[in-house]
Amino acid sequence: MSSARAVFRSILPFLIGAPILAALQPVMPPDYTLILVAVGVNVVLAVSLNVVNGFTGQFSLGHAGFMAVGAYTAAKITLALSGVQFGFLPVGLSNQLVFAIALVAAMATAAIAGILVGMPSLRLRGDYLAIVTLGFGEIIRSIIENMKFLGQATGLSGLPARTNLVWVGMSAIATVVMARRLAVSTQGRALFAIREDEVAAEAMGVDTTGYKVRAFVISAAYAGLAGALISHAIFLATPRMFTFIRSIEVVVMVVLGGLGSITGSVVSAIVLTISLELLREFQAYRMVVYAILLIALMLTRPQGIFGTRELWDLPFFRRLIRDRAVAAAGPAGASPVQVRDDSSGPKGVA
Amino acid sequence: MSANPLEVAKVTMRFGGLKALSDFNLTMRPGELVGLIGPNGAGKTTAFNAITGVYTPSEGDVVVSGERVNGLKPHDICVKGIARTFQNIRLFKQLTALDNVRIACHAGATSGFFDSVFLTARHRQQEAHILQRAEEYLAVMGLTHRRNEISRNLPYGEQRRLEIARALATGPKVLCLDEPAAGMNAAEKIELLALIRSIRDRFGIAILVIEHDMRVVMGVSERMLVLDHGVTIAQGKPEEIRRNPKVIEAYLGDAYLEEKHITVPVESAP
Numbered sequence: 310m311s312s313a314r315a316v317f318r319s320i321l322p323f324l325i326g327a328p329i330l331a332a333l334q335p336v337m338p339p340d341y342t343l344i345l346v347a348v349g350v351n352v353v354l355a356v357s358l359n360v361v362n363g364f365t366g367q368f369s370l371g372h373a374g375f376m377a378v379g380a381y382t383a384a385k386i387t388l389a390l391s392g393v394q395f396g397f398l399p400v401g402l403s404n405q406l407v408f409a410i411a412l413v414a415a416m417a418t419a420a421i422a423g424i425l426v427g428m429p430s431l432r433l434r435g436d437y438l439a440i441v442t443l444g445f446g447e448i449i450r451s452i453i454e455n456m457k458f459l460g461q462a463t464g465l466s467g468l469p470a471r472t473n474l475v476w477v478g479m480s481a482i483a484t485v486v487m488a489r490r491l492a493v494s495t496q497g498r499a500l501f502a503i504r505e506d507e508v509a510a511e512a513m514g515v516d517t518t519g520y521k522v523r524a525f526v527i528s529a530a531y532a533g534l535a536g537a538l539i540s541h542a543i544f545l546a547t548p549r550m551f552t553f554i555r556s557i558e559v560v561v562m563v564v565l566g567g568l569g570s571i572t573g574s575v576v577s578a579i580v581l582t583i584s585l586e587l588l589r590e591f592q593a594y595r596m597v598v599y600a601i602l603l604i605a606l607m608l609t610r611p612q613g614i615f616g617t618r619e620l621w622d623l624p625f626f627r628r629l630i631r632d633r634a635v636a637a638a639g640p641a642g643a644s645p646v647q648v649r650d651d652s653s654g655p656k657g658v659a
Numbered sequence: 660m661s662a663n664p665l666e667v668a669k670v671t672m673r674f675g676g677l678k679a680l681s682d683f684n685l686t687m688r689p690g691e692l693v694g695l696i697g698p699n700g701a702g703k704t705t706a707f708n709a710i711t712g713v714y715t716p717s718e719g720d721v722v723v724s725g726e727r728v729n730g731l732k733p734h735d736i737c738v739k740g741i742a743r744t745f746q747n748i749r750l751f752k753q754l755t756a757l758d759n760v761r762i763a764c765h766a767g768a769t770s771g772f773f774d775s776v777f778l779t780a781r782h783r784q785q786e787a788h789i790l791q792r793a794e795e796y797l798a799v800m801g802l803t804h805r806r807n808e809i810s811r812n813l814p815y816g817e818q819r820r821l822e823i824a825r826a827l828a829t830g831p832k833v834l835c836l837d838e839p840a841a842g843m844n845a846a847e848k849i850e851l852l853a854l855i856r857s858i859r860d861r862f863g864i865a866i867l868v869i870e871h872d873m874r875v876v877m878g879v880s881e882r883m884l885v886l887d888h889g890v891t892i893a894q895g896k897p898e899e900i901r902r903n904p905k906v907i908e909a910y911l912g913d914a915y916l917e918e919k920h921i922t923v924p925v926e927s928a929p
Binding site for chain 2: 312315318319486487490491494495496497498499501502505506508509510511512513514515516517523527617
């Protein structure tokens with residue numbers, strides 16, 4: 310495979326996604342846009358949390374804290390640069406550029422927060438880790454609540470409207486692509502090994518602490534991205550948007566979809582967000598619905614809707630991929646059982 | 660500095676007041692097959708854990724290829740060339756046989772997270788290389804046909820073999836097998852012995868075997884160490900060990916008596 314082709318393949322999902330989103334954006338009514346933004350943000354959150362909770366098997370409850378870090382970072386930047394225009398660019402483009410910078414900065418600061426939280430807490434396991442991450446999430450929130458610079462409890466308002474379908478859609482694609490490519494790489498397998506058996510992973514040369522921190526940092530960065538996006542969709546960043554209830558919502562999405570399944574996280578993020586919008590009149594019962602959903606799921610299907618499987622593991626898609634692999638490799642070359650590994654199979658010939 | 664792949668010098672492991680292992684010495688030369696035996700609770704697995712970094716020795720040194728490794732984390736020691744299997748199988752149960760081995764090939768991987776996400780050339784080369792190596796090790800252990808099966812679903816004997824394949828895939832200089840024949844029947848044990856020998860011949864690595872079954876370990880090893888209550892009570896060739904009175908008393912005693920009871924009960928009765 311030539312390098313130009315490799316680059317093309319690596320950015321292909323974005324090349325497909327961008328024009329579709331750009332075409333959709335002007336024709337979408339504003340209320341639908343807001344719902345879709347919420348869906349996209351939740352996809353980013355759920356898939357990124359899945360990297361820690363599903364892939365690596367570490368139970369984190371602090372996702373909202375990293376969202377807050379990202380949201381406030383981006384808000385501060387867009388507010389500070391709201392009057393600034395890059396001279397060589399038209400106003401609209403200049404604003405988008407500022408927002409892009411803000412998003413990158415949001416991811417960076419959230420990642421730094423991820424390192425600070427991850428380093429001490431990832432020595433713990435299971436329930437202990439859950440409690441500690443929950444605590445850190447709340448600490449981040451109460452720090453913000455007490456900083457004049459960040460508007461204390463009232464937060465930062467009057468943020469410029471920068472989040473649109475393209476930004477959200479591309480972020481969701483970026484998150485899914487990241488998770489998917491991670492899952493079929495040697496780094497991803499190291500994370501799975503930690504989930505399966507930490508002692509054995511360590512004995513097989515996997516730096517378990519290092520990889521746990523890495524997974525945590527990656528996950529935190531994307532949570533920061535989600536926070537930045539949502540705050541620029543509702544023009545507001547307040548500490549109340551990032552309580553631990555928000556973290557739990559994301560955990561519910563991940564568990565519901567199936568720990569370790571990217572498809573599961575995406576599907577349950579979409580379904581839960583839209584159904585919550587439909588149930589808006591019954592807002593008060595929201596957490597009750599969540600709880601009932603979870604109880605029902607745990608009783609009937611404790612591994613989540615998808616388990617650890619993906620869309621492409623389902624029989625229909627497996628057949629599809631196999632046919633493609635057989636067609637590509639010729640009847641002699643392909644073994645019929647070689648389908649699970651769709652990344653390495655067709656890749657060689659693509 | 661010696662070039663021996665593994666030198667264990669005067670290692671003592673203390674847990675509170677308990678001396679689980681005292682003054683343990685072991686030199687593994689390249690390509691050597693050494694057996695480590697002893698009754699239950701003699702400190703065999705403790706010795707393994709001290710070598711592979713699960714425990715940090717209270718005293719003494721573990722030296723891998725001339726480099727002192729005590730205090731290093733197990734994953735560092737693994738990269739330096741000591742691989743192990745576990746007494747109670749510890750596979751990555753939900754993952755396929757291939758992925759189990761591929762994870763072990765990760766040791767020394769140079770591609771990073773960004774390579775994986777952006778599918779760089781380095782990532783692709785690495786993945787291809789890892790896949791090729793993993794397939795090789797599966798083939799060596801006769802597990803190619805199980806490639807895509809979830810490891811939990813493999814028969815017991817194959818799980819044991821997969822664990823060895825996985826340990827080999829880390830590219831060790833010394834392979835430590837913790838009771839590889841545990842729970843196997845006689846035929847499987849014989850097969851396993853032949854396999855262990857062929858691994859040694861093929862890869863030229865030193866192998867340290869903990870074993871409970873005397874016949875297994877006598878048949879396979881060139882040199883043996885006997886532990887009892889954490890103390891090395893004997894070492895030497897299998898024939899010497901068999902005749903060593905201390906060993907007979909500490910370990911063989913029971914087995915021998917049992918055997919005698921079975922074979923010559925009339926003779927021993929007055």
